[in-house]
Amino acid sequence: MDFSAQREQFAREGYAVFERVLEGPMLDMLREQCGRIIEKEDARLDALGVDVDGITHRGTRYFAGECQRQQPELRDMLFSDTMAEICRATLGDEAYFFYDQFVVKGPDKGLAFSWHQDSGYVVGNGGPADHKPYLTCWCTLDDTTVANGTVRLLPFSQKPEARAGIVPHVRQPGTNDLVADTGGAEGITVEVPAGSVVAFSSLVLHATGPNTTPDMRRIYLAQYSPEVILNPGTRHLRRNAIPILRGGKQVTRH
Numbered sequence: 001m002d003f004s005a006q007r008e009q010f011a012r013e014g015y016a017v018f019e020r021v022l023e024g025p026m027l028d029m030l031r032e033q034c035g036r037i038i039e040k041e042d043a044r045l046d047a048l049g050v051d052v053d054g055i056t057h058r059g060t061r062y063f064a065g066e067c068q069r070q071q072p073e074l075r076d077m078l079f080s081d082t083m084a085e086i087c088r089a090t091l092g093d094e095a096y097f098f099y100d101q102f103v104v105k106g107p108d109k110g111l112a113f114s115w116h117q118d119s120g121y122v123v124g125n126g127g128p129a130d131h132k133p134y135l136t137c138w139c140t141l142d143d144t145t146v147a148n149g150t151v152r153l154l155p156f157s158q159k160p161e162a163r164a165g166i167v168p169h170v171r172q173p174g175t176n177d178l179v180a181d182t183g184g185a186e187g188i189t190v191e192v193p194a195g196s197v198v199a200f201s202s203l204v205l206h207a208t209g210p211n212t213t214p215d216m217r218r219i220y221l222a223q224y225s226p227e228v229i230l231n232p233g234t235r236h237l238r239r240n241a242i243p244i245l246r247g248g249k250q251v252t253r254h
Helices: 004-013 025-048 072-078 081-090 118-124 160-164
Strands: 015-018 061-065 095-105 113-116 135-140 151-154 169-171 178-180 197-201 205-208 217-225 242-246
Touching (some): 004 081, 015 081, 081 095
Antiparallel strands (some): 135 197, 135 217
């Protein structure tokens, strides 16, 4: 796979798009695993006796993390040749699987998600402020459009200060979102077909709109870091650090 154009754009703007790289059986598997996660999330909310837990809102917006620990079938995608190539084109020769998460917006009323940096959530939730920027792979299980709440990005050329580090975030009452100021910049809207990967730096500001369609909008997030990320103070491992690339060579498969 020749991802030279994506490599250049990622280095310049902090993001790149890889269209239709997860089509076929891989996409079918991700959709099946997503359905299982939604069932588990509803059961978890039932057990808690709530409709909102953190940034998950029953029926409207689901954020379910560390999915590969519960559903190891996901590792077929996380450590696939395709994802290794995407890591090589964006992070370089060293890459560790860091975190995975399904993000689902319910039909008709799926909530928007405010402007933020993923690194802002790491620090906002007690992680190290000095971690290196990592990679978020926004993998589409459905065609994404403005109508169903696709992602908007602020390229580094529109928000140069974001390249330098984490900008201030404020927690929003009600949704529990961490929100960053865009300075009035509107960014770019990315509409891509199912089976695509929108890859962006954890320093790139991004947001998603509401889902106004009658169908769910399903995303699988796969995140990779160029280093092992440790929690401050304890120096314990934060999330995961499974190597996928070492010295440019793929070292983990499934």
